[in-house]
Amino acid sequence: MRRWIRKLFGLHLDSDLRDEMQFHMDMRAAECEQHGMTPEEARAEAHKRFGSTAIVHEDTRRIHTGIILETIGQELRHAARTLLRTPSFSIAAVLALALGIGSASAIFSVVDRILFRGLPYPNGDRLVSLGVRAPLADHEFLLGGDYSEWKEERTAFDAFTSTRGPADCDVTETNPVRLSCAGVEWNFLPVLGVAPLAGRNFTADEDRPGARRMAIISHALWKERYGGDPKIEGKRLQLDGEETTIAGVLPQSFEFPTLARVDILIPQQLNEAVERKRQSVSMVTAFGLLKPGVPVARAKATLNPYFRNFLTTVNPAFRKEISLEVALLNDVVKQHARTAAWALLGAVVCVLLIAWANVANLLLARLASREHETGIRAALGAGKGRLLVHYASEIALLAATGWAGAMLLAWALLAFFRSAAPQGIIGLRHAALDPRILLFSGAVLAVCILAFGLIPAARLRHISLRDARIAGSRSMGLRSVLVTAQLAVSVVLVICAALLMHTLWRLGNVNLGVETENVVTASVVLGNHHFRKAADRYAFVERLENGLRRLPGVSSVAIADALPPLTTSMPFMYSSIAVDGRLAPGRAPGGMVNERHVTPEYFRTLGVRLMRGRTFADSEVNAAEGFAILSERLAQRLFGKQDPIGHTVKPTGWPKTYTVVGVAANVKNAGLTTTDAPELYIPYDSTDGAPRFVSAAVRSTAAPALVAPLIRGEISSIDPTIPVKLETFDARVAALNERPRFNAMLLGFFATSGVVLAAVGVYGVLAFLVSQRVREIGVRMALGATRGRIAGWVLSYAMTWAAAGLALGAAGAWFAAQRLRSMLFEVAPADPGTLLAVLVVLAAVAALAAYVPARRAASVDPAVTLREQ
Amino acid sequence: MSQSTAQSALDLLILKALERGRNHGFGITNHIQSASDGLLRIEEGSLYPALHRLEREKLIAGEWDVSENGRRARYYSLTPAGGKKLGEHETQWRSFSLGVAKVLEFV
Numbered sequence: 001m002r003r004w005i006r007k008l009f010g011l012h013l014d015s016d017l018r019d020e021m022q023f024h025m026d027m028r029a030a031e032c033e034q035h036g037m038t039p040e041e042a043r044a045e046a047h048k049r050f051g052s053t054a055i056v057h058e059d060t061r062r063i064h065t066g067i068i069l070e071t072i073g074q075e076l077r078h079a080a081r082t083l084l085r086t087p088s089f090s091i092a093a094v095l096a097l098a099l100g101i102g103s104a105s106a107i108f109s110v111v112d113r114i115l116f117r118g119l120p121y122p123n124g125d126r127l128v129s130l131g132v133r134a135p136l137a138d139h140e141f142l143l144g145g146d147y148s149e150w151k152e153e154r155t156a157f158d159a160f161t162s163t164r165g166p167a168d169c170d171v172t173e174t175n176p177v178r179l180s181c182a183g184v185e186w187n188f189l190p191v192l193g194v195a196p197l198a199g200r201n202f203t204a205d206e207d208r209p210g211a212r213r214m215a216i217i218s219h220a221l222w223k224e225r226y227g228g229d230p231k232i233e234g235k236r237l238q239l240d241g242e243e244t245t246i247a248g249v250l251p252q253s254f255e256f257p258t259l260a261r262v263d264i265l266i267p268q269q270l271n272e273a274v275e276r277k278r279q280s281v282s283m284v285t286a287f288g289l290l291k292p293g294v295p296v297a298r299a300k301a302t303l304n305p306y307f308r309n310f311l312t313t314v315n316p317a318f319r320k321e322i323s324l325e326v327a328l329l330n331d332v333v334k335q336h337a338r339t340a341a342w343a344l345l346g347a348v349v350c351v352l353l354i355a356w357a358n359v360a361n362l363l364l365a366r367l368a369s370r371e372h373e374t375g376i377r378a379a380l381g382a383g384k385g386r387l388l389v390h391y392a393s394e395i396a397l398l399a400a401t402g403w404a405g406a407m408l409l410a411w412a413l414l415a416f417f418r419s420a421a422p423q424g425i426i427g428l429r430h431a432a433l434d435p436r437i438l439l440f441s442g443a444v445l446a447v448c449i450l451a452f453g454l455i456p457a458a459r460l461r462h463i464s465l466r467d468a469r470i471a472g473s474r475s476m477g478l479r480s481v482l483v484t485a486q487l488a489v490s491v492v493l494v495i496c497a498a499l500l501m502h503t504l505w506r507l508g509n510v511n512l513g514v515e516t517e518n519v520v521t522a523s524v525v526l527g528n529h530h531f532r533k534a535a536d537r538y539a540f541v542e543r544l545e546n547g548l549r550r551l552p553g554v555s556s557v558a559i560a561d562a563l564p565p566l567t568t569s570m571p572f573m574y575s576s577i578a579v580d581g582r583l584a585p586g587r588a589p590g591g592m593v594n595e596r597h598v599t600p601e602y603f604r605t606l607g608v609r610l611m612r613g614r615t616f617a618d619s620e621v622n623a624a625e626g627f628a629i630l631s632e633r634l635a636q637r638l639f640g641k642q643d644p645i646g647h648t649v650k651p652t653g654w655p656k657t658y659t660v661v662g663v664a665a666n667v668k669n670a671g672l673t674t675t676d677a678p679e680l681y682i683p684y685d686s687t688d689g690a691p692r693f694v695s696a697a698v699r700s701t702a703a704p705a706l707v708a709p710l711i712r713g714e715i716s717s718i719d720p721t722i723p724v725k726l727e728t729f730d731a732r733v734a735a736l737n738e739r740p741r742f743n744a745m746l747l748g749f750f751a752t753s754g755v756v757l758a759a760v761g762v763y764g765v766l767a768f769l770v771s772q773r774v775r776e777i778g779v780r781m782a783l784g785a786t787r788g789r790i791a792g793w794v795l796s797y798a799m800t801w802a803a804a805g806l807a808l809g810a811a812g813a814w815f816a817a818q819r820l821r822s823m824l825f826e827v828a829p830a831d832p833g834t835l836l837a838v839l840v841v842l843a844a845v846a847a848l849a850a851y852v853p854a855r856r857a858a859s860v861d862p863a864v865t866l867r868e869q
Numbered sequence: 870m871s872q873s874t875a876q877s878a879l880d881l882l883i884l885k886a887l888e889r890g891r892n893h894g895f896g897i898t899n900h901i902q903s904a905s906d907g908l909l910r911i912e913e914g915s916l917y918p919a920l921h922r923l924e925r926e927k928l929i930a931g932e933w934d935v936s937e938n939g940r941r942a943r944y945y946s947l948t949p950a951g952g953k954k955l956g957e958h959e960t961q962w963r964s965f966s967l968g969v970a971k972v973l974e975f976v
């Protein structure tokens with residue numbers, strides 16, 4: 001055996017060849033010496049007559065290599081032919097390997113970042129996000145003045161940096177486009193440890209108020225708009241009407257700390273002097289770089305005195321609603337997608353297990369049938385070594401094909417992630433196959449093949465004819481267990497997927513409180529270049545409203561700073577509202593109230609019912625006195641059962657006092673899944689009531705495709721340089737379900753894979769069972785069993801496995817579903833409807849998988865089989 | 870002469886040389902040169918690729934042994950398949966060279 005392998009690989013070839021050639025030349029030299037030459041002359045003559053030893057060696061070597069390759073080629077072709085003779089086995093095996101390893105590779109590549117590595121910053125493990133948490137904002141922040149004091153702290157921190165935004169910004173030159181800009185402190189990239197891919201970072205000077213406008217652009221923007229020009233530094237860009245110079249380019253894998261989409265970084269130019277005097281107050285998101293080895297708790301302790309200082313500037317009534325937050329940035333960021341990531345990981349492990357079980361079953365079955373064949377061949381005198389090599393090369397070919405399929409699937413999945421992944425999950429937008437995964441998948445493959453293919457196959461060598469016949473039944477028990485396990489795991493997968501889909505369906509059916517049909521929305525941002533003053537913005541809104549109303553087919557127009565279910569960017573504290581001139585001290589902390597600027601037709605356009613009172617009159621728009629409409633929830637909180645109409649409300653610090661003229665029905669305004677926040681509607685105002693964000697909702701009788709261009713045209717005629725985002729209302733809302741939809745799709749894909757694989761597994765084992773027990777079937781039929789009884793007998797196997805699998809699976813699914821709770825919406829983890837549906841479906845699948853083997857069993861001809869002894 | 874014709878000629882010579890009994894590469898070379906009265910002087914090294922190819926094709930069999938002067942040498946002998954091939958080759962070659970001679974003599 002060993003000699004044969006050595007011969008196969010020609011390991012001794014070189015030295016033997018040298019010996020052979022040397023012998024020849026020595027003999028020739030000896031002959032020449034006998035003819036009278038000197039030893040040197042003889043050797044020279046021998047060399048000359050021999051020719052170039054190098055070339056001879058090369059040529060001979062080539063002959064051998066050719067033979068080796070030819071042998072391997074022959075072996076593979078033979079293996080391929082054998083595999084193609086049993087297409088169902090081969091396809092099933094390759095499919096199992098491809099699905100299992102492919103999806104596992106893709107998911108492992110991706111969740112690694114989410115669950116373990118976090119953000120791609122070199123300083124990632126020392127970065128903390130810090131600030132005060134108040135009902136005012138959904139994540140911690142610091143006021144500009146406070147930040148400039150806090151960042152002096154050097155006991156626990158090496159450095160601080162801050163950001164503002166991101167916010168919409170427009171490129172206002174030849175190809176206007178809406179982008180996302182974030183203001184950052186000049187040291188932002190260095191603190192993260194990130195270096196620009198091209199160009200340079202900002203300097204401290206560029207971060208001073210009034211300095212020349214600079215920008216660092218994203219990799220994608222660099223490629224799209226500048227073709228990846230390496231001489232990017234110094235190029236110009238018109239941003240929101242102002243000349244901006246590009247300083248550098250971000251690396252491709254860069255993610256903003258809040259995971260928001262950011263196209264451009266600009267210096268935030270925080271005016272520290274102004275901030276400290278609290279003349280004008282900005283909110284920044286602050287990050288700190290811990291000194292090496294400093295734990296987060298200690299850092300938080302060192303910031304406490306600063307925090308207490310900050311509290312002294314806050315109205316005592318609100319102090320208890322505010323807290324200090326210091327947390328590792330990676331922890332904060334992983335939180336968002338943690339459950340989803342674990343769910344994906346769990347799903348993919350399930351698929352992998354099912355696939356593995358399939359491959360195991362298939363190989364065991366094949367081995368068993370091989371034993372029979374081998375026994376016969378051995379009895380006829382065939383070389384066992386040869387048979388083993390044949391078997392091994394078949395397995396190798398299967399493994400290679402399966403692996404190729406797996407890589408293809410992984411590539412496709414990752415491409416899908418890159419294009420369709422929702423914002424807010426790290427790493428998905430840049431998903432690429434982790435090279436370690438290639439190794440990992442190869443290793444997994446090798447283990448699987450070894451365990452279930454080659455090791456038992458080595459037993460082949462010692463097989464005899466007698467053994468071969470009994471071989472088949474031995475591993476049946478193991479195979480039954482595997483199939484039941486497969487079914488159980490599929491049940492878990494399918495139930496989880498079904499729960500997510502149910503959630504998605506529910507999200508799609510959430511009652512928004514508005515009528516969304518036939519409504520087209522347009523949103524713009526009024527940049528500083530043309531709309532610096534509130535009066536300009538107000539004029540825009542007025543012109544837009546009138547212009548849109550005149551469009552053909554339009555029944556009503558609403559303009560607001562944001563449309564539901566989105567919240568506006570201006571919530572204020574509930575506890576700051578004075579009713580009829582009186583604040584209610586000691587009023588329980590009430591969270592936030594939304595402030596929404598609207599035109600009078602807003603309620604009619606969106607179908608929001610006015611429970612009491614009326615909408616604004618034209619005279620009340622842009623009036624000196626203030627008028628307001630309360631949402632039902634706000635009215636109930638402030639006034640209880642009392643009629644609010646005619647009373648006044650005034651939030652602290654607002655210039656006007658607002659008389660209540662109406663109460664509107666509740667509308668979802670804080671996203672789809674959260675309960676709506678109390679809302680205060682006020683009309684537009686040309687002095688200070690004209691926000692930069694403007695959204696229009698147009699209800700028309702014409703089709704959206706016809707209305708949209710008209711709207712765009714109207715906005716263009718007012719100002720052609722601002723980009724417009726046009727969507728139907730329904731499309732907007734659907735976009736909010738990006739994440740749940742993504743989760744449901746992905747899990748659905750895995751669940752389907754799992755079920756398909758399990759079905760194939762059931763089919764495979766049953767087919768094998770039938771082929772092994774053909775004689776038994778023949779006997780039974782000869783003894784009087786009907787075809788129906790035989791089919792039933794086969795089916796009963798399938799049903800037993802299904803029952804056991806479903807029971808185990810249901811239990812497992814219950815545990816899994818509990819973990820998914822945070823991803824579910826209005827769907828209980830133990831939702832009985834879902835459970836029942838899944839069980840029925842899976843029982844049907846098992847029956848279907850058993851159909852063909854059952855039929856084959858039923859069509860066995862006893863006369864034929866009994867004859868084969 | 871084309872490569873393959875030269876190759877098959879060399880094969881024929883080697884197989885014929887081994888018909889007399891086993892020999893090593895050196896011995897075969899000498900035999901060819903002396904039996905052809907010096908008319909065929911092949912570059913001696915070129916024998917070896919041919920020998921190895923013939924061995925792979927199972928027309929000759931090689932084994933290591935000790936030579937007359939006590940050195941390790943590789944000896945080749947004709948296999949039954951090789952003997953058959955030699956017969957075919959010889960017949961083909963004879964009719965080929967007869968044909969060439971006839972064409973050359975044709976006026």
